[in-house]
Amino acid sequence: MGMKVGLGMDVGLIGLGRMGRGMAASLVRAGHGVRVWNRSPGAADGLAGVTPVASAAEAFAGDAAITMLADDAALRGVIVEGGLLDGDRRPGLHLSMSTISVALAQDLAAIHARAGVPYIAAPVFGRPDVAEAGALNIVAAGDPEAIARAQPLLDAMGTRTWGFGPEPHRANAVKLAGNFMLIAAIEAMGEAAALAEGHGVTGADLLDLLTSTLFASPVYKNYGGLIAARRYEPPGFNLKLGAKDVGLVLSAAGAAGVPMPFASVLRDNLIEAIGHGDADKDLAALAEVARRRGRPA
Amino acid sequence: MGMKVGLGMDVGLIGLGRMGRGMAASLVRAGHGVRVWNRSPGAADGLAGVTPVASAAEAFAGDAAITMLADDAALRGVIVEGGLLDGDRRPGLHLSMSTISVALAQDLAAIHARAGVPYIAAPVFGRPDVAEAGALNIVAAGDPEAIARAQPLLDAMGTRTWGFGPEPHRANAVKLAGNFMLIAAIEAMGEAAALAEGHGVTGADLLDLLTSTLFASPVYKNYGGLIAARRYEPPGFNLKLGAKDVGLVLSAAGAAGVPMPFASVLRDNLIEAIGHGDADKDLAALAEVARRRGRPA
Amino acid sequence: MGMKVGLGMDVGLIGLGRMGRGMAASLVRAGHGVRVWNRSPGAADGLAGVTPVASAAEAFAGDAAITMLADDAALRGVIVEGGLLDGDRRPGLHLSMSTISVALAQDLAAIHARAGVPYIAAPVFGRPDVAEAGALNIVAAGDPEAIARAQPLLDAMGTRTWGFGPEPHRANAVKLAGNFMLIAAIEAMGEAAALAEGHGVTGADLLDLLTSTLFASPVYKNYGGLIAARRYEPPGFNLKLGAKDVGLVLSAAGAAGVPMPFASVLRDNLIEAIGHGDADKDLAALAEVARRRGRPA
Amino acid sequence: MGMKVGLGMDVGLIGLGRMGRGMAASLVRAGHGVRVWNRSPGAADGLAGVTPVASAAEAFAGDAAITMLADDAALRGVIVEGGLLDGDRRPGLHLSMSTISVALAQDLAAIHARAGVPYIAAPVFGRPDVAEAGALNIVAAGDPEAIARAQPLLDAMGTRTWGFGPEPHRANAVKLAGNFMLIAAIEAMGEAAALAEGHGVTGADLLDLLTSTLFASPVYKNYGGLIAARRYEPPGFNLKLGAKDVGLVLSAAGAAGVPMPFASVLRDNLIEAIGHGDADKDLAALAEVARRRGRPA
Structure with missing residues (x-):
């Protein structure tokens, strides 16, 4: 450069x-x-x-x-x-x-x-x-x-x-597929952390292990760190934009005739997150949905 | 060592x-x-x-x-x-x-x-x-x-x-959480590949990009490569064992009172994969479910 | 009249x-x-x-x-x-x-x-x-x-x-809620029939029992009869229109901040049904998705 | 008699x-x-x-x-x-x-x-x-x-x-299929009510219309009435038993190789309901999950 x-x-x-x-x-x-x-x-x-x-x-x-x-x-x-x-x-x-x-x-x-x-x-x-x-x-x-x-x-x-x-549109399909994988990774970390916490292990300890080993990639390290610390402000990329992207993913999938059940789960959970006040927090706050659903605050 | x-x-x-x-x-x-x-x-x-x-x-x-x-x-x-x-x-x-x-x-x-x-x-x-x-x-x-x-x-x-x-059981909860994240990553790649293919991009090209960049971790590179090549035999870890693990994940989640909608999707899709003859193939064959559902063979 | x-x-x-x-x-x-x-x-x-x-x-x-x-x-x-x-x-x-x-x-x-x-x-x-x-x-x-x-x-x-x-828009929300319940009933019958068939009971026998007793209502009798007979042509209300309505349901739910996981499943399954050639069949053909996923044709 | x-x-x-x-x-x-x-x-x-x-x-x-x-x-x-x-x-x-x-x-x-x-x-x-x-x-x-x-x-x-x-086991498969349809009907009413309420219509008004017309069957009238009134105590059939039945449904489906995405949603939502204190309420309380997820209490 x-x-x-x-x-x-x-x-x-x-x-x-x-x-x-x-x-x-x-x-x-x-x-x-x-x-x-x-x-x-x-x-x-x-x-x-x-x-x-x-x-x-x-x-x-x-x-x-x-x-x-x-x-x-x-x-x-x-x-x-x-x-x-x-x-x-x-x-x-x-x-x-x-x-x-x-x-x-x-x-x-x-x-x-x-x-x-x-x-x-x-x-x-x-x-x-x-x-x-x-x-x-x-x-x-x-x-x-x-x-x-x-x-x-x-x-x-x-x-x-x-x-x-x-x-040209193929580049946009690729971008949306990548964003989908990123948001799915956050959801997976959120559910995994909730499972671990349900058995007495902190999400931070779980994610430290997994993002240092099998999942040692930029997306997991970055978002895993935010989820572990439950630090969602200030937002890097806000949750509302993530919801918008999942909407684009589902539209593109519908047009191509592809069922995407993970994307559908993401849609529902992002709606819940927004309804609970997290629209302007970092997308990583999606991970809180699994925690909230697991046990009342 | x-x-x-x-x-x-x-x-x-x-x-x-x-x-x-x-x-x-x-x-x-x-x-x-x-x-x-x-x-x-x-x-x-x-x-x-x-x-x-x-x-x-x-x-x-x-x-x-x-x-x-x-x-x-x-x-x-x-x-x-x-x-x-x-x-x-x-x-x-x-x-x-x-x-x-x-x-x-x-x-x-x-x-x-x-x-x-x-x-x-x-x-x-x-x-x-x-x-x-x-x-x-x-x-x-x-x-x-x-x-x-x-x-x-x-x-x-x-x-x-x-x-x-x-x-002791906490170590098992961690292991199950990790296996869940791994299988969720395969499903996410499968859906992303099906989406891309629905718009004319090969799953191989998509996954080459993503597993070289945002998702450059062992799990994604390994399974992403198998999915890109659609090479599911011989199995490293077979799909039937993956289905067993998701069952253990859901049991552990139920016991802890944690809804895990991604794990539920995995369960359904692994059942479909097994029903379609992929029980003894590599777990990566889970990615074929999204392709199959998208368009008839 | x-x-x-x-x-x-x-x-x-x-x-x-x-x-x-x-x-x-x-x-x-x-x-x-x-x-x-x-x-x-x-x-x-x-x-x-x-x-x-x-x-x-x-x-x-x-x-x-x-x-x-x-x-x-x-x-x-x-x-x-x-x-x-x-x-x-x-x-x-x-x-x-x-x-x-x-x-x-x-x-x-x-x-x-x-x-x-x-x-x-x-x-x-x-x-x-x-x-x-x-x-x-x-x-x-x-x-x-x-x-x-x-x-x-x-x-x-x-x-x-x-x-x-x-x-005025409230009447439209009610209409969409009703259509959602109708399509959900079809999906439920489809899954129930697939479950029964997986254990050797015909979907027709199952649905005859249930739509004569607990579910003896117009929607269940009408669609249950079509599913039992696997008679999807000519369409009364075609599957493509049902998919359109589920899209409207999801949009209305998104606008109101309501996650609807059943509606999300319907969306994915209707996409699969359309991809497999059932767009112009009766909406009851949605029930075939569960059968198809259960076992290869 | x-x-x-x-x-x-x-x-x-x-x-x-x-x-x-x-x-x-x-x-x-x-x-x-x-x-x-x-x-x-x-x-x-x-x-x-x-x-x-x-x-x-x-x-x-x-x-x-x-x-x-x-x-x-x-x-x-x-x-x-x-x-x-x-x-x-x-x-x-x-x-x-x-x-x-x-x-x-x-x-x-x-x-x-x-x-x-x-x-x-x-x-x-x-x-x-x-x-x-x-x-x-x-x-x-x-x-x-x-x-x-x-x-x-x-x-x-x-x-x-x-x-x-x-x-003999076929009778049990039929019973489970019926209970699944019943619980799915409750979830559908719960989501429909949440959708309607999100647009200013009471769940009671919506369900009065639908259970008097398209869905005028015993199951819908009975559970629809409870949901409309949000009257979950004393329980007729408690939610915990419903969760047990959905577990049996999923086991039977797994054994038969049948994916049941609606049953998977029910499982997750019943876990959430139990986690939020509704285990001993009437099964109709499942309908509260959609309301709760839609907007914070």
Whole structure:
């Protein structure tokens, strides 16, 4: 992720949430010119080296436009309802990095094809600090030629780009499958901890053992640590967003005709967690559902 | 795990399945004297350095007796119905390493206490090759003095002993919680792969990405590789045994008053897998259930 | 449901599917004047006493307009996107009888309030033959004065009107709760039949006993008979529509913060049934999922 | 169920719980001679016309012995561990009416065959008041000749005997399938009520509508009324016994290779209900789980 000089690209970045800010920093560090736009003003404050622009249309231009928005509605609102594809100064390609539904990805691919703007789906795995370090895992799918052109940007933001072929929506299916596995891992730890506690073993001791051995991977260590400590605030990734993602998983599964009983359990348990006040806590708080159901507080 | 000389212990090992054989080899290599007994004769063939004995009672003697049997019925049959605790030459301690129910562990602890034989529950994580390498993770609970005496044996068989206090059954609860998490991980990979495949991504490509990144842990890499290749034979740990373990998990959960909806899904799906002929395949074949349900063969 | 004379109302009926046709016949028999419109032409063929009109706007007029459409999209398409509420000849009230989402019901109530057209939600329980006999159970919610005006129409179509207060969407929540219970009953019969068959008892013998005794109600007798006979064609109410309704149930439950694990199981099993080719069979074919999962075909 | 005179049979009845007492009264009323035995003394107090005997062996004699005990352990304890089949005065047949596991029914059939005592499984549907009225629905399976001899007894206790062939355990599978459907109906009503309440409709209003129309059957009216009133004490049939029955259902399903996802949900929810203090309330209290999960108390 070393500093590059000279041949930087002209990029517009739409969406300066915590992930988008980290990605912007990585792009700047790699020598790219980065125009930024965010719906709510002031989002670029403190972000060195970027050029805030006054409209989404000004960002949706140049060698490439990158979008990193919260959900389907936000992305659809900016791109489709905002009429960006009808503009004069459309970008050389659109790198769509938000976690969105497979259905919207399919719609956007068709709409961009009609507008003549190459559309690459490139959702990512990694938290904001990983984005800032330029160390994301990026799942990319779309026209190979466009991906090749976007590669310097992908390299600036990520450790590795995992290619999933020419159909953009497949990258979104992969992202959703990964998020599903992550949330399922939290649920499994929650149930395992409740079982252990029911027999006098602390969840912390159980998870220390398992996440040091069989399950010694980033997801288990990170979330296992939070569950062991029952430390759910401040949230890294909040539970409400996790519930949204499980909704996208179930929609994608329904469209593909795939029953996913684990995802259905996750849906019900996330609803319970939200109903009990944990919407804005870390997703790890899902683990509390098994504890609560096991015994009254 | 280097060779020890001189101060080896006198150990009797009951149960020479694949795990028991590996453990026997590790004990011999560490310099312990190992009498072995197995219900079906010939089980010790090719096992260097051990002393086969003609009865379980002859093995249940010496400094320590180790049991490594297939299930509750086998262990109860040998120890309780076999009347071993009424014998003259009872061992200095009983290291009970089988994966058994929490309920049986509680019964055995009480029975051993009455008989005056220290009872240590010490179930393990690791496959037969890990047992043979003396690299198991051992979960031990029981009287601390007895565990201290057993430590040379535990060190011979394992990389690390994880202590869970003086009540033996807690080690069994931990072992079951771990096996639950493992089987849940397989189910999650199976559902994720079916989802991806429903959108044109191969399960192999999906799992290669995820088990190299967020889920880069032994369990995910091992089982993920089998699922990706759809290679379920020969079995490392067969699906029928996995179903037995989920039964033990649900019993332990019921006894503790803990709902475990993921475990319930696993139970149903393992029943389906067995009904469709996969009982003797590797546990990884559980992943086929999601594929089969998604679309007809 | 006797013939009325003289004081019939002037009604427009939009939607002439099997239910809509039955309702139209009941209205005509009761002496009401019935203009009808359906998106696809020819839907009124063979329907005595009605007056086909050329546009939805011509039907959406008079003393009352009744809508009986297939789903949210159809109703939204006609009323909202079709701009009917902006017309000159708006009806005295809108009796909205389709099975739709709670969310759309809430939207429509708000939209009608702004347009000054009283909006009554009045979904029904009963199959087409029951609609034709004027013997539906009608669940009505909305402004009491408007419901009072609509009562002659409700009496023509139904045996009884069950009032659920002034907020229209509550009637839709009740309708969805009822459909959920109906589909859950089918699943329960399917699992029970599979259990019995696994022990050598035919599902037909089991269901004959239970639906003659503890479960001697219309839903169980009707669907139990179909399941017993494994007779799923022609469909009375097809499985695909049942899957749609479970989707609406889950959406309503999510909005209200209510986990519904039975509904989640129904969702997964309906997806499996559709994947195995049963979308256009009777909803009773859901019972085949348990049989299929139990043993390979 | 009129009074019979003259040709009454000589019957021994083991088990005087609420159901057993009701059955004894019906037998006496029909003119049979009824010796009774119960483990705890005094159980026959106030029961007119019966002859208390001092041991189970004295009851297990005569033309027929009837057992009506709480569970597998009680029945196995009396018959097998009590050695009744080795006695001199064995009965002409054993009418086994308890709700027990399919597995125990199979064991008992084999044991009785060896002992030369005809064994009829004859579990019943109906509450204690129905037993007292002689109006049970009896599910009978076993040797046809023995059932024919028992018919006067069955006629005294029940409105109708439903025959399920010569293999006794099939009657037990049918009884369990019926109890499963009953408990599933309660869960469905509980989820439906929670959904309705989430949208402002009382569960009472919802269930009044549905149990008067589509679901107008004894089970729904009875349990629907309790759920609507949230009246769970005193219990008719307590929740703990329902949990026991679901355990038997799942065991029977596992043995037959049948996944039963609804039964799995019931298991988890009954565990939650018990954990929250409802073990000794009426089974209808299962409906509170959905309410509790939906929103915090």
